[in-house]
Amino acid sequence: MTKETSRVAIWNWSIVTRAIVDSFTKLNPRTMMKNPVMFVVEVGSVLTTIALVRDIAFGRPGIGFELQITFWLWLTVLFANFAEAMAEGRGKAQADTLRKARTETVANRLGPGGQVQPGGQGAHSWHPFSYNPDTGLVYFSAIETSTAVKTATNFVARPMSANVGLEFPMPPTIYDELKSKAPRVAESRLVAWDPVHQREVWRTGVLGNIGGGTLSTAGGLVFQGTNKGRFVAYDARNGKELWSIEAQTGVVAAPSSFELGGEQYIAEEVGYGLAPYGISNQSRLLVFKLGGAAKLPPAPPQPPKPVLNPPPSTASAETIEAGHQQFASHCAMCHETAYANRAVFPDLRYSPALNSAEAFNAIVLEGALQTAGMASFKGRMTVDEVQSVRAYVIERANQAKSAPPTAGR
Numbered sequence: 244m245t246k247e248t249s250r251v252a253i254w255n256w257s258i259v260t261r262a263i264v265d266s267f268t269k270l271n272p273r274t275m276m277k278n279p280v281m282f283v284v285e286v287g288s289v290l291t292t293i294a295l296v297r298d299i300a301f302g303r304p305g306i307g308f309e310l311q312i313t314f315w316l317w318l319t320v321l322f323a324n325f326a327e328a329m330a331e332g333r334g335k336a337q338a339d340t341l342r343k344a345r346t347e348t349v350a351n352r353l354g355p356g357g358q359v360q361p362g363g364q365g366a367h368s369w370h371p372f373s374y375n376p377d378t379g380l381v382y383f384s385a386i387e388t389s390t391a392v393k394t395a396t397n398f399v400a401r402p403m404s405a406n407v408g409l410e411f412p413m414p415p416t417i418y419d420e421l422k423s424k425a426p427r428v429a430e431s432r433l434v435a436w437d438p439v440h441q442r443e444v445w446r447t448g449v450l451g452n453i454g455g456g457t458l459s460t461a462g463g464l465v466f467q468g469t470n471k472g473r474f475v476a477y478d479a480r481n482g483k484e485l486w487s488i489e490a491q492t493g494v495v496a497a498p499s500s501f502e503l504g505g506e507q508y509i510a511e512e513v514g515y516g517l518a519p520y521g522i523s524n525q526s527r528l529l530v531f532k533l534g535g536a537a538k539l540p541p542a543p544p545q546p547p548k549p550v551l552n553p554p555p556s557t558a559s560a561e562t563i564e565a566g567h568q569q570f571a572s573h574c575a576m577c578h579e580t581a582y583a584n585r586a587v588f589p590d591l592r593y594s595p596a597l598n599s600a601e602a603f604n605a606i607v608l609e610g611a612l613q614t615a616g617m618a619s620f621k622g623r624m625t626v627d628e629v630q631s632v633r634a635y636v637i638e639r640a641n642q643a644k645s646a647p648p649t650a651g652r
């Protein structure tokens with residue numbers, strides 16, 4: 244919706260005329276009592292009016308002053324009512340416009356597919372930026388991403404499902420099909436921006452695929468971590484890298500600085516919630532100072548690579564296709580590992596539960612892993628539907644197992 248459709252002109256004539264009428268109907272003492280100040284002014288107006296009428300009736304001389312007071316008091320009350328009625332009228336008109344926009348807004352089908360830039364991750368995301376009054380620059384991570392999508396060929400809307408009408412899983416050839424030149428993998432950089440002259444002053448090369456919070460100090464430094472596991476200090480004026488450390492884990496939080504006993508410390512919480520599922524985080528608070536000598540203990544060995552071990556795929560093509568549809572509606576938004584940032588959810592192709600219909604049902608329908616974030620789909624899916632998803636995932640696991648070694652993760 245554009246701004247135009249939600250805006251209501253200040254002097255909309257129908258609102259003004261309605262407000263004039265309302266300023267009189269609002270004189271009803273029961274309405275006025277809701278605003279004690281104006282109610283007192285109204286009572287005052289009534290009293291001076293009574294006094295004025297009495298003086299006119301008795302033909303007293305010198306009523307000019309009384310006339311003026313009465314006039315101004317009524318004007319005050321009426322104007323207050325008018326202003327209130329205008330505000331109410333405009334609010335109502337705005338609500339009407341929004342309501343109309345809600346029923347009249349059109350969604351366009353993208354045709355066979357399309358591309359969104361920046362992608363779902365956004366061009367910056369939540370990572371805090373910093374401002375350095377000495378350089379006059381703002382330091383933030385900028386992410387270049389895109390999302391290319393293909394419209395589902397046989398989409399059926401279902402209650403309580405994602406209903407995005409997109410192909411799941413997205414074919415890997417989608418960018419080529421769309422002849423897209425957009426970045427296929429998210430790329431994050433640290434950017435120094437001059438907000439007064441609205442221009443970029445420097446930027447780093449690609450640091451990772453998600454940004455990190457920044458801190459800029461009076462010492463002329465900018466600190467930022469990368470999701471690839473480095474914590475780096477740059478020269479705030481020109482972006483030259485001056486120092487870095489391997490943090491043994493992704494670093495995305497914003498650093499902070501404090502002074503203790505006359506010494507400056509830089510503190511950084513390291514650890515990365517989006518590390519691939521099954522890979523542990525080395526979550527720690529790392530604190531640095533000039534001349535500090537502490538060393539990190541050696542990094543623990545990487546956990547063994549998960550192994551694809553599905554049972555043979557024996558289900559019919561129809562069952563597998565039905566499972567594909569159910570997976571797209573109910574599971575893909577979390578478990579489709581091809582999507583950015585979905586790595587925290589298990590890749591179901593590797594799940595031992597594929598080997599047992601009972602185990603799969605216990606997780607999906609009985610909520611066996613509910614406390615770990617895998618809600619029960621009881622009442623939303625039948626046992627047959629759940630088992631069709633299992634058949635579909637088994638099929639995909641077998642495909643991945645027989646694919647060249649680069650497939651899977």
Ligand code: HEC
Pocket residue numbers: 569570573574575576577578588589591593594595596603606607612615616617618620632
């Ligand atoms: C809102 C996100 C979400 C959705 C939607 C979702 N899951 Fe899960 N699922 C999770 C999480 C989180 C876990 C990991 C639980 C844990 O850490 O043990 C999980 C775990 C699982 C596991 C166990 C995996 C393993 O490690 O062996 C299975 C099986 C599973 N889900 C099946 C499904 C199926 C089938 C659907 C669709 C019907 C589905 N899930 C939909 C979040 C989701």
